[in-house]
Amino acid sequence: MTEDDRTKPQATSTDMTGIDGDSPLPGGPPTDAPEVGEAAEEEVREEEQIQFGAEAGLQTGGTTGQITAATGGDVPLHQASLWGDAWKQLRKKPLFIIAALFLVLFTVMSVAPGLFTSQDPRFCNLSFSVDRPSGSHWFGYDIQGCDYFTRVVYGTRVSLLIGLLVVGFDVVIAIILGSIAGYYGGFLDALVGRFADIWFAIPTTLGGIVFLNLLGQRGLWQVSLVLVVLAWPTLMRLMRASVVSGKEADYVMAARALGAGDWRILRLHILPNGIAPVIVYATITVGIIISAEAALSFLGVGLQLPAISWGLMISDAQSRILTSPHLLFFPAIFLSTLVLSFILLGDALRDALDPRLR
Amino acid sequence: MADEGNGRPAPERDVILKVENLVKHFPLTQGIVFKKHVGAVKAVEGVSFDLYRGETLGLVGESGCGKSTVAKLLLRLEEATSGSAIYDGKDIFKLPRKELRALRRNIQIVFQDPYASLNPRMTVGDIVAEPWEIHQGRMGKAERRSRVQDLLARVGLDPDHVNRYPHQFSGGQRQRIGIARALALNPDIIICDEPVSALDVSVQAQVVNLLNALQSDFNLSYIFIAHDLAVVRHISDRVAVMYLGKIMEVGNQDQIYDRPTHPYTQALLSAVPVPDPAVRGERKRMVLTGDVPSPANPPSGCVFRTRCWKAQEKCAEEVPALENRGFDHPSACHFAEIERVVPV
Numbered sequence: 001m002t003e004d005d006r007t008k009p010q011a012t013s014t015d016m017t018g019i020d021g022d023s024p025l026p027g028g029p030p031t032d033a034p035e036v037g038e039a040a041e042e043e044v045r046e047e048e049q050i051q052f053g054a055e056a057g058l059q060t061g062g063t064t065g066q067i068t069a070a071t072g073g074d075v076p077l078h079q080a081s082l083w084g085d086a087w088k089q090l091r092k093k094p095l096f097i098i099a100a101l102f103l104v105l106f107t108v109m110s111v112a113p114g115l116f117t118s119q120d121p122r123f124c125n126l127s128f129s130v131d132r133p134s135g136s137h138w139f140g141y142d143i144q145g146c147d148y149f150t151r152v153v154y155g156t157r158v159s160l161l162i163g164l165l166v167v168g169f170d171v172v173i174a175i176i177l178g179s180i181a182g183y184y185g186g187f188l189d190a191l192v193g194r195f196a197d198i199w200f201a202i203p204t205t206l207g208g209i210v211f212l213n214l215l216g217q218r219g220l221w222q223v224s225l226v227l228v229v230l231a232w233p234t235l236m237r238l239m240r241a242s243v244v245s246g247k248e249a250d251y252v253m254a255a256r257a258l259g260a261g262d263w264r265i266l267r268l269h270i271l272p273n274g275i276a277p278v279i280v281y282a283t284i285t286v287g288i289i290i291s292a293e294a295a296l297s298f299l300g301v302g303l304q305l306p307a308i309s310w311g312l313m314i315s316d317a318q319s320r321i322l323t324s325p326h327l328l329f330f331p332a333i334f335l336s337t338l339v340l341s342f343i344l345l346g347d348a349l350r351d352a353l354d355p356r357l358r
Numbered sequence: 359m360a361d362e363g364n365g366r367p368a369p370e371r372d373v374i375l376k377v378e379n380l381v382k383h384f385p386l387t388q389g390i391v392f393k394k395h396v397g398a399v400k401a402v403e404g405v406s407f408d409l410y411r412g413e414t415l416g417l418v419g420e421s422g423c424g425k426s427t428v429a430k431l432l433l434r435l436e437e438a439t440s441g442s443a444i445y446d447g448k449d450i451f452k453l454p455r456k457e458l459r460a461l462r463r464n465i466q467i468v469f470q471d472p473y474a475s476l477n478p479r480m481t482v483g484d485i486v487a488e489p490w491e492i493h494q495g496r497m498g499k500a501e502r503r504s505r506v507q508d509l510l511a512r513v514g515l516d517p518d519h520v521n522r523y524p525h526q527f528s529g530g531q532r533q534r535i536g537i538a539r540a541l542a543l544n545p546d547i548i549i550c551d552e553p554v555s556a557l558d559v560s561v562q563a564q565v566v567n568l569l570n571a572l573q574s575d576f577n578l579s580y581i582f583i584a585h586d587l588a589v590v591r592h593i594s595d596r597v598a599v600m601y602l603g604k605i606m607e608v609g610n611q612d613q614i615y616d617r618p619t620h621p622y623t624q625a626l627l628s629a630v631p632v633p634d635p636a637v638r639g640e641r642k643r644m645v646l647t648g649d650v651p652s653p654a655n656p657p658s659g660c661v662f663r664t665r666c667w668k669a670q671e672k673c674a675e676e677v678p679a680l681e682n683r684g685f686d687h688p689s690a691c692h693f694a695e696i697e698r699v700v701p702v
Contacts, residue, residue, distance in 0.1 A: 254475055258462055272479040
């Protein structure tokens with residue numbers, strides 16, 4: 001080892017420190033200079049504020065805490081949140097706005113149908129049976145001579161309620177079972193997975209026909225129950241897949257290294273990052289469930305008269321498609337619009353809820 | 359280990375973490391219903407080292423040599439197959455749940471990928487304050503916000519950015535956030551798992567210098583895992599060279615870089631680019647042929663023998679222990695000899 005031998009590594013070391021701008025910044029206390037200088041280029045403007053704060057606020061060669069105090073007061077804190085940012089992005093999407101407006105309209109229609117029509121959906125006059133649409137009665141009359149617009153408006157409630165009820169329950173089931181299966185894996189995963197497979201194997205319409213035939217009475221709750229049972233496996237699998245990929249993330253490792261428990265890791269780290277596809281698919285599923293209810297009612301195993309539902313109306317209309325097409329057209333167009341609105345909403349949500357796409 | 363004449367102040371000789379015979383085998387199974395044990399990936403195979411208080415121990419080696427597994431084992435993110443790691447008089451691997459939680463405060467980690475190590479749905483303020491959420495009572499709720507801002511300032515970030523999300527920061531800035539999170543509980547040891555490999559070279563230097571500055575301020579001990587020998591040289595007091603789950607050679611900076619005795623260390627050093635055209639052609643290049651053998655089926659005897667130009671029959675029969683072989687630092691080679699590789 002001669003002196004010569006030593007020069008090289010030290011030169012390398014100096015090079016590395018050199019990049020970092022170790023020279024003290026003007027005005028800044030020497031101890032703090034390296035950190036302030038280290039911030040990346042894009043932060044130069046803010047850096048200057050810090051330096052300024054340091055110059056103005058400290059003559060004491062003080063700590064970084066004092067720098068914080070010096071700048072903290074002047075700069076208004078930028079508030080941001082996931083949903084806030086998502087909302088900002090959604091507002092710019094015309095398709096989202098259209099879908100949202102339709103959904104608001106349908107929601108108001110189901111909560112307060114009286115706002116749209118002054119008539120009673122069950123007040124019928126047989127002398128108007130299957131009259132065509134006219135200026136005073138836009139949608140015409142059905143076979144019983146009831147105002148068809150009123151009946152279609154009143155039918156919104158059942159469709160929307162079943163759609164939201166079923167998906168609401170299924171999302172809860174999916175989150176609970178999917179999290180358990182995905183997070184703990186092993187035997188629990190296999191158990192939940194095989195149980196889901198059994199239900200997944202049953203086609204929705206066929207299963208609906210079989211189960212609803214077994215139930216004597218078929219009202220809103222019975223139809224919802226059957227659809228809940230038939231629809232949960234897809235959402236559960238989606239949740240499980242999300243959790244499986246999420247639990248390997250480095251930030252989950254970091255939380256575990258900090259000593260976080262399973263509940264905290266699931267609630268704060270895995271679910272918020274894994275729930276987006278479930279929310280998106282759930283929104284789309286609302287549409288699917290609404291059409292499934294209509295299909296079951298159409299097939300005669302769903303809701304029963306005197307319930308007012310689009311599915312029942314379409315079912316009644318089927319034998320008169322050629323003579324009175326308006327009986328099919330109006331409930332069908334409402335049904336399609338509602339289903340499409342949910343699907344478009346789900347699509348827009350998918351883009352907005354992923355901060356990585358921003 | 360002698361620590362003579364490298365110009366650095368000798369670190370305190372107070373062992374803070376003593377790792378002995380650390381082994382991790384990942385089982386290989388076949389079959390779906392009836393799992394059959396068909397072997398094991400021997401990721402870590404008998405690693406021993408001491409970490410002194412206030413020092414930086416560099417852990418270098420190729421991808422897949424078990425560096426990151428060592429990190430995960432020491433944090434109990436993976437369970438060790440066997441071995442011990444004594445911290446504060448207790449074996450980390452045998453700690454019951456409750457004491458393990460307390461340990462978490464004292465050993466922290468900084469990850470390689472700053473894009474994956476921060477929860478994209480949490481604000482920077484929440485990320486840095488999470489350690490106090492988990493270890494209630496360490497920091498009052500009222501003080502947290504200002505303490506978070508102090509920490510952000512300390513790692514060179516604008517304290518007013520507490521409400522921003524990770525995606526609003528650059529890679530180097532995110533790595534600083536990760537460092538701030540690791541510092542929150544005032545740990546004794548920070549394991550840096552390739553903390554700068556994913557960063558630009560200029561940013562690497564900034565982060566390494568930040569780590570250096572924090573070390574003296576917080577009296578930290580680092581285990582610095584990397585595959586970049588230049589970075590390791592810059593930050594480490596001592597360096598351990600790993601190959602296929604084993605430590606090949608340990609020594610201080612000068613011992614490893616100027617007087618390497620293990621052929622693998624020599625080969626690694628010969629691959630380091632030297633930014634000086636004057637020495638071009640002077641240096642000896644040792645190009646290793648072949649690939650790293652599968653850790654599921656490592657070679658008998660010395661694991662490096664399949665790629666070693668010195669290999670003889672003895673190497674296949676006898677496992678070379680990591681011990682002093684007449685030089686000033688231990689080496690796991692039967693035919694250890696000093697060979698200067700980097701023309702310094």
